[in-house]
């Protein structure tokens with residue numbers, strides 16, 4: 001069975017973005033005038049990025065987000081081969097800025113997006129539930145626009161129970177806290193916090209998690225104990241941890257030259273889903289997550305990797321519980 005038959009990934013991006021990336025020739029200096037080497041713009045947002053990765057890996061994917069059908073944001077994605085389901089928007093797609101420095105340091109300045117009403121959210125939810133009926137995975141990803149209640153993702157997770165789809169959530173701040181507060185009744189099949197997001201609700205500290213991934217795994221276990229199927233914790237250059245009811249694993253990435261970290265977390269999440277739809281073991285899913293995340297960090301702007309950009313053979317996975325590969 002080919003990947004295209006094996007699984008369909010439907011993504012929801014409630015707050016999509018035109019990602020403008022500016023590349024500096026030297027370090028960023030606050031308050032100075034600096035010349036840029038280049039400026040690029042790409043249609044982005046976390047769910048959109050995951051659909052891009054799915055499309056280039058040959059998986060069927062559909063992207064649901066608010067935008068006018070004639071918006072160049074939509075035409076860019078459709079001409080890249082992504083099936084789009086735009087719902088009525090509250091305003092223009094926002095512009096997010098990424099500043100990249102020669103050593104790979106990436107500074108993100110994200111706009112709030114247009115303020116939505118409950119009618120906008122209802123339209124978006126209806127579009128999602130319609131597409132989710134035939135999905136293997138539904139991914140709810142990114143921030144919520146102003147006007148959306150923090151608990152909206154938790155409500156969607158519960159609404160998606162009426163489908164056969166597995167649900168993954170990758171968000172931050174208020175919506176993440178509201179989801180955690182709604183466990184176990186709104187437990188998704190997968191959550192993908194990074195170290196600082198994990199620390200924001202279980203305590204601990206991101207640097208400590210990167211120095212000792214067993215600490216990150218222990219923190220993530222609190223979510224699994226509250227009903228979350230699997231927790232993928234991305235740890236930047238320290239790789240990622242995967243925690244399920246059956247165990248915990250840590251993977252270290254191949255050596256790379258970091259160019260832009262934008263989209264690395266989305267690519268990691270996609271790598272996990274790819275491993276899942278291929279029927280991979282937890283270690284194989286984690287390997288693909290880290291291979292995709294590190295490939296994304298080695299590419300400019302919000303460029304999302306395809307399979308040929310990844311090096312899964314160079315990812316080293318160890319079981320944290322048993323201390324062996």
Ligand SMILES: O=P(O)(O)OC[C@@]1(O)O[C@H](CO)[C@@H](O)[C@@H]1O
Nearest residue numbers: 017044045046096110142143263
């Ligand atoms: O403001 P949010 O929704 O949290 O994140 C949006 C964003 O930073 O996420 C993607 C990278 O993960 C980018 O394409 C996009 O600009």
